[in-house]
Amino acid sequence: MPLPPLSDLGSHEVTNQPGAPADLDLWATDAPFRDHVARSGADTAPLMRLGAELGREEWRDKARAANRNAPELRLFDRAGRRLDEVAFHPAYHDFLTLGLEAGYAARAWSRAPGGHATHAGIVYLMSQVEPGVCCPMTMSYAAVPALAADEALEALWAPRLTAAAYDPAIAPVTQKRAATMGMAMTEKQGGSDLRATMTRAEKADGAWRLTGHKWFCSAPMSDGFLTLAQAPGGLTCFVVPRWTEEGRNAIRLQRLKDKLGNRANASAEIEYAGARAHRLGEEGDGVRTIIRMVHHTRLDTAIAPAGLMRAGLAEALRWCSGRTAFQRSLIDAPLMQTVLADIALDVEGALALGFRVAQAFDGKTAEARAFARIGVALAKYLANKRCPTVLAEAMETLGGTGYVEDTPLPMLYREAPLNGIWEGSGNVICLDILRTLARDPEAKAALDAELDGARGADRRYDAALEAMRARWPVPPSEGEARAFAERAASLLTAAVLAQRAPAAVSESWCASRLGQGDRGLTPGSAGGIDAAAILARLT
Numbered sequence: 001m002p003l004p005p006l007s008d009l010g011s012h013e014v015t016n017q018p019g020a021p022a023d024l025d026l027w028a029t030d031a032p033f034r035d036h037v038a039r040s041g042a043d044t045a046p047l048m049r050l051g052a053e054l055g056r057e058e059w060r061d062k063a064r065a066a067n068r069n070a071p072e073l074r075l076f077d078r079a080g081r082r083l084d085e086v087a088f089h090p091a092y093h094d095f096l097t098l099g100l101e102a103g104y105a106a107r108a109w110s111r112a113p114g115g116h117a118t119h120a121g122i123v124y125l126m127s128q129v130e131p132g133v134c135c136p137m138t139m140s141y142a143a144v145p146a147l148a149a150d151e152a153l154e155a156l157w158a159p160r161l162t163a164a165a166y167d168p169a170i171a172p173v174t175q176k177r178a179a180t181m182g183m184a185m186t187e188k189q190g191g192s193d194l195r196a197t198m199t200r201a202e203k204a205d206g207a208w209r210l211t212g213h214k215w216f217c218s219a220p221m222s223d224g225f226l227t228l229a230q231a232p233g234g235l236t237c238f239v240v241p242r243w244t245e246e247g248r249n250a251i252r253l254q255r256l257k258d259k260l261g262n263r264a265n266a267s268a269e270i271e272y273a274g275a276r277a278h279r280l281g282e283e284g285d286g287v288r289t290i291i292r293m294v295h296h297t298r299l300d301t302a303i304a305p306a307g308l309m310r311a312g313l314a315e316a317l318r319w320c321s322g323r324t325a326f327q328r329s330l331i332d333a334p335l336m337q338t339v340l341a342d343i344a345l346d347v348e349g350a351l352a353l354g355f356r357v358a359q360a361f362d363g364k365t366a367e368a369r370a371f372a373r374i375g376v377a378l379a380k381y382l383a384n385k386r387c388p389t390v391l392a393e394a395m396e397t398l399g400g401t402g403y404v405e406d407t408p409l410p411m412l413y414r415e416a417p418l419n420g421i422w423e424g425s426g427n428v429i430c431l432d433i434l435r436t437l438a439r440d441p442e443a444k445a446a447l448d449a450e451l452d453g454a455r456g457a458d459r460r461y462d463a464a465l466e467a468m469r470a471r472w473p474v475p476p477s478e479g480e481a482r483a484f485a486e487r488a489a490s491l492l493t494a495a496v497l498a499q500r501a502p503a504a505v506s507e508s509w510c511a512s513r514l515g516q517g518d519r520g521l522t523p524g525s526a527g528g529i530d531a532a533a534i535l536a537r538l539t
Contacts, residue, residue: 018322027051040355042117062091063130066264084253086266095133097166105140106164116361127307132264136219142296143181149281182222184214201229210272220268233283240277250275261414301419302379305387306350312394339524341531343390349493350383356496371446382489384420430481437475454495464514504533
């Protein structure tokens with residue numbers, strides 16, 4: 001057992017400073033998580049094991065190492081031959097091994113009940129400790145349904161993506177026991193407008209050759225990438241292997257992005273210089289093919305902010321429970337209780353809606369699939385808009401200590417905007433919500449059924465639902481898309497909480513998010529929150 005640090009430093013004695021957490025159990029200490037996992041139909045056993053493992057101090061040390069030792073771009077060897085590789089700190093590989101062996105990319109496709117919900121639980125736990133490593137694992141998970149567009153490609157790639165193992169070897173996929181899949185869609189001139197793609201695809205040697213530039217290639221050491229290119233028949237989806245039987249594919253790394261956060265993971269600009277590729281789906285059907293991957297990555301971008309917020313809240317609760325100010329414990333100060341309870345509601349709301357959507361991904365009925373289509377967009381929008389605010393408040397709770405890298409809060413705060421940008425920024429998501437409601441009557445009916453199912457539980461909810469429908473009897477104009485998305489997502493969260501959370505949580509959500517005048521601009525300014533009950537649930 002290591003010796004404790006010295007508190008008596010000669011010139012002063014260190015008092016009133018909560019100690020750094022030792023080994024924790026991220027499952028056992030998170031009652032809301034356990035509740036929503038149980039109600040979603042997820043398999044609790046792997047989540048219990050992963051929560052206990054990830055909470056160990058060793059993994060927090062590895063997370064710091066992975067963030068402080070950035071990926072290194074290695075374009076050439078010592079003789080000037082091209083490598084086009086990225087070298088990572090060993091801790092990065094350790095996290096990928098832990099996550100993939102826990103089933104991050106495999107659980108949802110194992111045919112066991114609750115696979116997507118179990119997957120969502122793994123995302124939630126991993127995001128609390130080192131969220132950067134989630135990127136390649138999320139894309140490997142999400143690529144599986146897109147591969148169904150081609151039987152041969154599915155037979156080659158899907159078993160390796162779902163192998164519940166990590167194999168970082170630089171080798172063709174045929175020689176590997178496990179593989180990862182990335183994505184390269186974004187180009188400079190288009191951004192979210194994929195129809196502006198300029199990368200060209202030409203038939204050659206029984207396959208295709210791609211030529212063009214991709215502004216963002218996530219996880220450039222993946223074994224393959226789903227990408228879009230202009231073929232003679234229109235915009236088409238392709239699988240581009242990183243390594244081929246003949247050697248290194250013609251994928252040229254240009255630079256690694258110098259990002260705000262997500263530092264353990266590499267994101268790159270790349271050139272396809274006649275890269276060998278295999279068509280996935282029909283020519284001209286690229287967007288419809290790759291959107292299957294995007295749909296599933298959106299589930300992860302809806303649940304990951306819940307993990308980030310939970311990690312920040314846990315730091316704030318530990319600090320306030322172990323520190324005194326003005327002759328009382330911080331956790332007993334009424335104003336601090338109000339702030340903590342308010343941000344805890346955001347965490348619980350994101351958890352509840354995220355796992356309800358994950359459960360719909362597991363559903364076998366047309367109604368479940370329809371709800372998943374609209375629910376995932378609403379969950380992604382609201383959780384990511386709340387995430388930066390929650391983490392800023394958690395950081396402020398610790399004061400100056402929270403602003404320095406000795407705590408995980410700076411890392412969490414840098415990560416907070418990412419999931420709101422990835423796979424559709426706020427405006428793109430809102431426009432998708434409007435299109436879905438206008439063009440997909442099954443999705444609209446599924447949303448209405450979920451909202452109507454919560455009627456009668458809280459008068460404030462009933463009044464807010466009627467007010468929304470009176471204001472927008474049909475999907476709103478584009479200029480009102482954000483107002484509508486926020487309101488619909490808040491109501492949907494309330495509907496889920498009414499079925500899956502204690503009354504104090506559900507009623508506090510309705511009072512502070514749906515009541516007269518709604519919440520204020522800052523956490524802690526809303527009325528109607530049962531702070532004591534919410535904090536008791538957490539501590």
